[in-house]
Amino acid sequence: MNVTGHTRRPASIRDVATAAGVSYQTVSRVINGHPSVRPSTRERVLAAIDELGFRRNATALALASGRSRAVTVLTANTTHYGYASILQGIEEAARAASYAVGIGVLESAEDAAVAAEVQRAADAGGGLIVIAYDPAGVRALGAVPAGLPVVGVVETPASPPAGGSPWVWADDREAAYQATRHLLALGHETVHYVAIPSSTRRTSARTSGWRQALKEAGAPEPRPVQGSWGPAGGHAAGLKLARDPSVSAILCGNDDLALGVLRALHEVGRPVPGEVSVAGFDDAPHAAFLTPSLTTVRLDFTGLGRAAFGLLHGVLEESAPVAPHPVSVPELVVRESSGPPPADR
Amino acid sequence: MNVTGHTRRPASIRDVATAAGVSYQTVSRVINGHPSVRPSTRERVLAAIDELGFRRNATALALASGRSRAVTVLTANTTHYGYASILQGIEEAARAASYAVGIGVLESAEDAAVAAEVQRAADAGGGLIVIAYDPAGVRALGAVPAGLPVVGVVETPASPPAGGSPWVWADDREAAYQATRHLLALGHETVHYVAIPSSTRRTSARTSGWRQALKEAGAPEPRPVQGSWGPAGGHAAGLKLARDPSVSAILCGNDDLALGVLRALHEVGRPVPGEVSVAGFDDAPHAAFLTPSLTTVRLDFTGLGRAAFGLLHGVLEESAPVAPHPVSVPELVVRESSGPPPADR
DNA sequence: GCGCCTTGTGTGACCGGTCACATTCATGCG
DNA sequence: CGCATGAATGTGACCGGTCACACAAGGCGC
Structure with a gap:
């Protein structure tokens, strides 16, 4: 535990190494669960990590490894129920996978503005999820540079798309x-x-x-x-x-x-x-x-969001292949506002 | 313009330097608008930047400089109107200041879960905005480690807080x-x-x-x-x-x-x-x-979000000091649902 | 003509991790 | 018994920027 209350620079991997009497590489191995570390050594390193309150610096990790464990969601709006629910679903799934979630709002559907937002999102690193129910979103999805991992949350496609297309939709x-x-x-x-x-x-x-x-x-x-x-x-x-x-x-x-x-x-x-x-x-x-x-x-918008993240997650890491096109089944809910037409016609 | 369509590693500052025939440091100076760069040199560097499609790597910037130009918003929910509007306001202001916006949902108000979310947010680097209208948010605001720049969006405080307290509220x-x-x-x-x-x-x-x-x-x-x-x-x-x-x-x-x-x-x-x-x-x-x-x-939730970002922005950079406690004036809107009580009582 | 300051530019180290490779030592096998 | 093999660990370079400092050239004062 970090008892000295001073707000000093957080402990780095080398601080831990010194404290544990090993090299920084060994600390890295312990962090990443590399098998060939002697149990006694691992023990000492873990103790040092705990004592110094070490947390792996996400920025450095991203820079060195290229993987950033981050997703940016591009959406035209955050307040409408459907959009907000999708966002919530994405966040939920991302949190479970320890991914960070960024958000960018497409305030205008104008090409230049959309392109700028896509660029900003790309700069953030990691993957991209675009909610493409509206013109701005559709345009953004089109403006994503090739090579950038992206999943689109779209309306039901007119024809069944090729397998592996990075889209998710509710029916x-x-x-x-x-x-x-x-x-x-x-x-x-x-x-x-x-x-x-x-x-x-x-x-x-x-x-x-x-x-x-x-x-x-x-x-x-x-x-x-x-x-x-x-x-x-x-x-x-x-x-x-x-x-x-x-x-x-x-x-x-x-x-x-x-x-x-x-x-x-x-x-x-x-x-x-x-x-x-x-x-x-x-x-x-x-x-x-x-x-x-x-x-x-x-x-099921929340489920749609989760599915979108799942698909992206599968693309970003060559982990378990996700079901190609997770589709949630819509459910008609009949309430008071619908009934037979007036009789006199 | 990058004409070769190959998805290759994006250009770095050193690539630009080589292309322009200068050192990487000079490129850095141009990017950051340093005054002492000969106009002709600047010209050449800018041309190289344009030609290679160079964009400054946000991750490297954050690692090297410490400043990350990012805000994480901690909220218990993204779908409720008030919360979503605050988020939208934050994003709007952040975008204008070219800050990235991250989001973390406090799914549970339980202490450990909240603490974990705060930690995750802290790991993301940059500042923190906590929407503290509910128990989870209030707890999160309390769990923020000292030294981490944070602004809370709170209910009207019972007593006027000390000047410079990092809070924003609607009245x-x-x-x-x-x-x-x-x-x-x-x-x-x-x-x-x-x-x-x-x-x-x-x-x-x-x-x-x-x-x-x-x-x-x-x-x-x-x-x-x-x-x-x-x-x-x-x-x-x-x-x-x-x-x-x-x-x-x-x-x-x-x-x-x-x-x-x-x-x-x-x-x-x-x-x-x-x-x-x-x-x-x-x-x-x-x-x-x-x-x-x-x-x-x-x-005015959107305005509240903007104010929250503004305050945080002021803390993160020693720029223009923001108005201490931006308060938006609530406005009563009388519609059909209110009227005099029934006469017979 | 010498020192000195300013302007423009370059060099090396660093941020905090990862990666590729080198090194050491114990073990197994021919 | 010598050597290949693998486990355990260390070293140096690197990711892409920034920062502190060194250094050369030009202008100015004396």
Whole structure:
């Protein structure tokens, strides 16, 4: 134990060596569990380590060995439920593997800004995880220089990608499909869609799951409405849809959008689920407690984060090969906000 | 520009030196803007840097200079709005100052686990920001070894701390005071309080602001109800309070708790604000879109995060001294969930 | 013309580890 | 009994920067 309270330079490997009467290399061997160290010597070194309160300097380790045991997460936002949960999952898995987690926020989706952030992340050393649900993230994933270990957390790819592609996803295509089918099964003629930013591209997974369900049911395919990420965007989109009397079912790209839509319907005086059914996406903690409580599709974001780290971890160290594409199964959670369409139509 | 696509070892300062025909030290001088370098030399070095795509290795910089330009944020959670916003604010300010941001989650409040996390954070080098709104955070702040630069994001201290104390806070005591006064001014006999975890201690800032407002008004002081952080905790607490017919006003420790309380009141059939008024705390994005929309007190968490970083930045570099205790002024936002008590009592 | 200060540049050591190789000594085997 | 082999340990260089200092050249005062 370090009894002298002075804030002095922490003990280095050589300090330990002197204290134990061995060379610094022997100390290094003990630290790294090298087999050929005499037990008595190991004992002495460990005692010295304990006495001096030695901790291996992560910076020096990274510099000398090249391995940095660090991950940087690139994300457009830290406050939205899905993103924050993925981050939390990554951190959890990283902590278990004693990796450090860094974070970089993509404040702008503009190319130069994104490139700068990617550079900064690369400078930090170690691996990279990019949350690529939105334009900024997608762009960042594309801007990663070759050779830098990276895992992307992405929407369901349109076609099954080549094995070993460094991507992880929840099956949000399937989730959108399920939610849409649920609403159609209740008797709605069609389902309108309020999209999260990236999902307006024709290739978006959520959009295409929704579209497929409509097509299979022979339902007309309305234009997706562009939302933002938050409730405000949902509110704006909701007001637009609420004015159209033919709208009886709305699927939202996430639960925050759904919240805004619910509010808009309330303001316009269209009861949910009496006149209009609403379904969300993600099953955020508040979904169950809204009035009406929100029908939604649960996605395991934390697990997704853990999987992303696991994949990266496998790339960084040639350890146990991780399952190629860990996919969590989405789960439809039916609550109060969805029901049959009004009878009089 | 690096045209050869080979993923080879990035250029070092000595590679640049050779390319420019100078010594590595001169390159170092150019990088660091040292004045005594002949313009023509500087020119040549800069050209070489550009050509080789040289970027200064952050790890080596940290090892050699001791300064690491990094901050680690210790927090109990990344998904709650307040925490996530503080983190976002920190990241924003850190990015502007080209600091790297690391994150450590305090999964358990148990002493050993907290100590381990603090150690890990210390190993990362650089400064530390601890979000200390909850037991885990408070404990972590206490466990930081002396000599390690640290800033705590805390609740309003009970008494004005000594100048230069490394803390930052939003005035949540004042915020709770304001919200409580607002409810009392509407005519409620008293205001019940659903507390976030840390706030059950008598010293908690939010609790004491609430208590002071009650005392000044001569209102009876009910026992605070213990909530958790999320809506589920608010729901449980709300059910308890809803059964008590004397309850007509409820202040919640955050907006998620308030959401749960609203739901509980709805389930029990007590209209808001007709029979019961509810106020939240934080003004999270969803507060405005709930039905009824939520009266709450806005706190500038992002600004708080920025201030925390600013303070730490000032400690790490002897640069511009930062304002001692940046306090953001809370702002009461009155919405639909609060109104006068029912007339018949 | 000599010393002295300033400007511009180079050299060597160092930060705290790892890695490749050298060295010592005990052991096994032909 | 001599030598190859392996275990246990030590030495020097290196990762990519910074820091302290040495040193040469040019300008200035006297």
